[in-house]
């Protein structure tokens with residue numbers, strides 16, 4: 001069962017996320033010489049990635065992977081990998097492994113399966129959550145094909161073509177952080193905490209998962 005940690009605002013979530021990521025990185029590098037981190041897409045983690053990029057880490061030992069990617073050209077501003085590069089985080093890490101989503105969903109899923117297969121368990125997986133309870137590019141009401149990396153078609157959040165790590169791949173981690181902020185997430189947070197069947201709830205139902213959520217999303221109005 002994941003632990004909820006309630007924080008006052010996005011800046012506090014970013015500060016806590018950076019602290020937890022840095023701590024896991026030091027532990028992983030001390031134990032195995034590397035730190036493997038699966039990055040969340042979307043806008044919520046930008047603050048965290050910027051803060052991380054400006055911090056003092058054993059960067060050559062960091063290996064960055066992605067939980068999902070949008071099937072857009074490599075340099076498109078809406079790519080998750082471009083977002084990470086723009087924060088400076090990609091350039092600090094010893095290894096940066098974008099999902100080659102410019103190849104198309106099927107080819108990219110095949111290629112990325114080979115990339116991550118032997119990286120499990122990841123030291124840390126970062127996730128966001130959408131207003132409908134999706135996480136990575138795992139959307140409600142979808143059947144997941146077998147395998148570690150999925151080709152996603154007709155995604156309700158544009159673009160429709162995406163690539164996503166499947167639940168077993170995302171759950172193969174020593175620690176997981178889910179970053180939740182923004183008033184638009186209130187309904188999905190309430191449904192999640194009430195035991196709703198949501199992709200994020202399924203993926204993050206782990207003892208090693210922590211949900212860093214804005215306090216205002218949890219407090220019942222009135």
Ligand code: 6PG
Nearest residue numbers: 041042043044128129130135136
């Ligand atoms: C994506 C993300 C997606 C994101 C959520 C939350 O490619 O869109 O991987 O899963 O994490 O939709 O997005 P925001 O952080 O922008 O609200």
